Amino acid sequence: MEEIVIAGIAGRLPESDNLQEFWDNLIQGVDLVTEDDRRWKPGLYGLPARNGKLKEINKFDASFFGVHPKQAHTMDPQLRLLLEVSYEAIVDGGINPSDLRGTKTGVWVGVSGSEAGEAFSRDPEELLGYSMTGCQRAMFANRISYFFDFKGPSLAIDTACSSSLLALENAYKAIYHGQCDAAIVGGVNLLLKPNTSVQFMKLGMLSPDGTCKSFDASGNGYCRSEAACAVLVTKKSMAKRVYATILNAGSNTDGYKEQGVTFPSGEVQQQLLNSLYKEAGIPTNEVEYVEAHGTGTKVGDPQEVNGIVNVFCNSEREPLLIGSTKSNMGHPEPASGLAALAKVILSLEHGVWAPNLHYKNPNPDIPALQDGRIQVVSKPIPVKGGIVGINSFGFGGSNVHVILRPNKKKLSSTESSLPLPRLVQVCGRTQEAVEALIEKSRNLASDASLVNLLNSISGIPPSAMPYRGYTLVGTESDVKEIQQSQTTGRPLWNGDTMERDGP
Template sequence: MQPDRRQSRELTNMSEKIVISGMSCRFPASPTYQVLWENLLSKKDMLTDDDLRWPSGSFGIPERFGKINTVDKFDAAFFGVHGKQADKMDPQLRLLLEVSYEAFIDAGIDPQDIKGSNTGVFTGACSSDMLSISGNNIESVTGYENSGCSLSMFANRLSFYYDFHGPSHTIDTACSSSIVALDSAITALKEGKCDHAIVSGTNVIFSPSISLGFSRLNMLSPTGSCKSFDQRADGYARSEGVGAIILTKESLAKRIRARVHGSAINSDGYTEKGITFPNGNAQQILLKKLYAQCGINPNDVSYIEAHGTGTAAGDPQEVNAIEQALNISQRSADSPLYIGSVKSNMGHAEGAAGMAGLIKVLLCMEHGMIPANLHYSTPNENIEALNKGTIKVVDEHMQWDGGIVGINSFGFGGTNAHVILEGGINQNSKNQRTSSQYEQPEAIVPVIPCAARTSEAIDALLESYSESDISPDAIRFMQSIANRDTNAFSYRGCLVSNGNEKHIESSQIKGKIVENPQEVWFVYPGMGSQWKGMGKALMSHAVFSRAINVLNDVLEKTEIDLIWLLLKAERDTFTTPVETFVAITAIQLALTDMVSAYGITPGGIVGHSVGEIACAYADGALTKEQAILVAYYRGKSVEQTPASRGSMIVAQMTWQDAQSHCAEGITLACHNSEYSVTFSGEKQAIYVLTESLQDEGIDVQQVNSVGVAFHSHLIKGAAPLLDEYLASVITQPVQRSRRWISTSRTEEQWESA
């Protein structure tokens, strides 16, 4: 009997780990997750009393609540949204487009790469105040309100923009919406319905009506703060928030922020005290069943990010359920279960509440620390484990080694959700991608790139990077996605670091992409550019060191030990033509390989003297092996020609003026620039010329030509010997291309071979 292939495929999908690979958010006073972390560490109360939404103190509702400051800004053109639609689009949806895109980039994914895929979109949302407000003025209705504010569009618009064909739906289970959306996404990934998923949650407050309703039911804190788990708990404070994560299969992840052990949802069912009263027994059953299914010992749980609304009814029901489900009685006050709730810091973001707690946990995993809960001083007397110390609220910043984490999220209609995570960047897991897995050669110095649509945005990114601690792996990760064809981002910038891993002290470079950028030219110098120890620092670069090792192997049959010459020689090196030519050429060939590894190709090639050997390699006229042997034999032919001995100088003067100084024994060797020439010839004649030029006030510098009068009449005797050597190396000559401008030929000869 043949096996059921469909069933086999499903079992394979079920066995593959699901991971969180990217995230982004907008929370009160926190336009990014980096700022959110800073606010958590500074113990900032992110709720405010101001007139940003409506006049503070109106309608008899609490004055303090959490607000996002950037809801009025949206790049409609970038997201392909017509102006008329953008005007009538709920800012929640605009923010969802933004954070979903940022989350993909955070995950190292270019959305264009998965266009047309079965990627799923799962959004948690409770309401659209904008839809209600738009109906207040019937005459202003355009029809775009329906497609801009409908909750279904909070998922469907994302699928439309990215051209994703997987599951796409918005989930409303009130305050548990975003974690229920996460559970749906995890299930879809396990069942093979999608390979990636955007999971998001959103809540933006424009109307006081919901606040007024909750206030009249005594659900809101009069002081506008969530006093989670505290004896003073008097209700919750409302808050705004939009957050998104990228969920994917571990085998596809470029970045692993956390691994998902499992998730589950259930319902309170019927409760005598009413639909909005929490059912601790249902919560207990949910947790106990899920941890058993995942095979996780409750004693291994290190932290629970609780729902923690700060209500007199909710906190005891939740924490007492945790105590029973996780066998907290087996713990002691010396090894308690730690709990916390981000609601104490930023309020209750309702449809985005679970996402806020999740992103907080991901940040804790990344930084190895759990930030303190706010507004906690006296344990709630109805929570026995808190008073016994077997469960402890994190009320001061706590160093944390990570481990198993659970996240609670409960809806006021009775839908309960829980997710179990483990791991993070700090964990150095064996499955975490290393820098070598990013398809990008390592940088000579750490270069941190960024792309944006405006110059101002580049400034903001550069400032953000310069103030951050960025690890070498993170730098290489950003480099791996920086050179993508992101035509929508017409501005580029980068930080060039000093190499300090912890603090970026750097220079900033920025500019706008031009349609016809200038060509990059490869320029190779000749004799005089050598110095002891050159190339030593670059040997840490894999491409460079690989090239040097290849060249060293080629020279193995000669007397030259290239590795020793460049890296280990204790005496003054480059005292002979052979050593000098081989060293200069080797460095130039290796640098060519390294630059080429970054995808840089020359629009033009030019070199001087021995530098033209590397020109031939860059142009494809010589192989690397041929090039290093040409350099070697060039030196040999000179060393075997005693008449070539002499010296060289560079003088700052015009070619025309220099011609009158060419006495017997001197050749005007090189026309370097408008005001620079090189003289070469017999040693005594050059010495006399040097003194004469200096007497005239002309700047003169000696060229380190190892005692040889290159490019002069004295070198002619080496030509027949060099021709003989070259014939043994270059058996099939290749004509140079037009991009190689030869400095050993006149301009009239440039088009010839």
């Protein structure tokens, strides 16, 4: 069976417009949870004053995505963000989105609610009907399939906090079983009004000080947060870029528990992990790092981590590294699985595990933190290249785990250097975008993979990307040109002939 890989990724995370910003914040130990009135007045209804928020959710290039202005005004900002990050994930994979039109590509989206839909439908006399196509959760996946003309399965998944990682698990299995050749997997969460937060607070789930103190003795609940992420998952033969290989993925459910539906079952979580590693034939001592669900709740952390210890630390081995991105940015609920995946991918790409925040005193209910069998990554630690596991659990008992193998065939900087001056072609919606890409290509001129990716996506139709530009890298020459093209079949210049002598 052909391997299935993570081939592209994009996202918006708290205080981070893209994944490069997110990585810079993670590695610098920035607390991405803030206290301000971008959503509602801090402390309203007795809510925690802090939460994690995206920088910007009020802008959308409706014409680019073929959305009528009337529809755009009543489209959930969550869907607008999903369209954007889905496009970016495909391009990040070095694939021209138009090349996927009509293909058996699936879409799975993890999403739990539409607060915008509730707001748009308050007054029946003002309804236009457009909010149905803009806010129905089915449309979060179906609109993506419609815009890109994907013919594979298209569905939204809601298992609360494990939604987006279950979406990834579903996509992996669909490709594995031949239902589709590739998939876009998305996850999104926005905090548009305080009602949902009030309900979680009344259930006693939220940290009063708005901090996820994962694995710490002072853990007292979780902090709500926003995120929008998308990944491109493909068969390896189709991928132009490989971030990691998915070795296995699976899910199960807690079932009945005497303590109640929201009480987590470490035993059932443990059963899931044992079955997945056994099925994949992976010795558990080969696992280097586990990105835990790690919300920082008094019950959840011990249930999860003690189960992790029973699976991975039952033989002689180096300490198992664990972390939780929720300590850095809060808990984006249905999008949390893909936010965790983004942190893992970024750590693998940069060769260092991003550190947790707010870990000072080990939780006394997790003995392995005291005896050294498990080590919380509280400072940057070099990646050794072992197997990685990711946990994600829904508060109703839906458990998901994904197993990744890092891409060990990554070229070193010397291997990837360009031996000759090379033409780089870029395209964009604006002249400024093309200039920024040209500047980036010059700054990273030795990165052959970047040059190849930019050239691969430069053929996006002018109707979508009307500005075209080129430059030469690997030379002291300052040659560059930018033009606004017309929507005709004739190219502005022929890059193939100019590049025929290149590598």
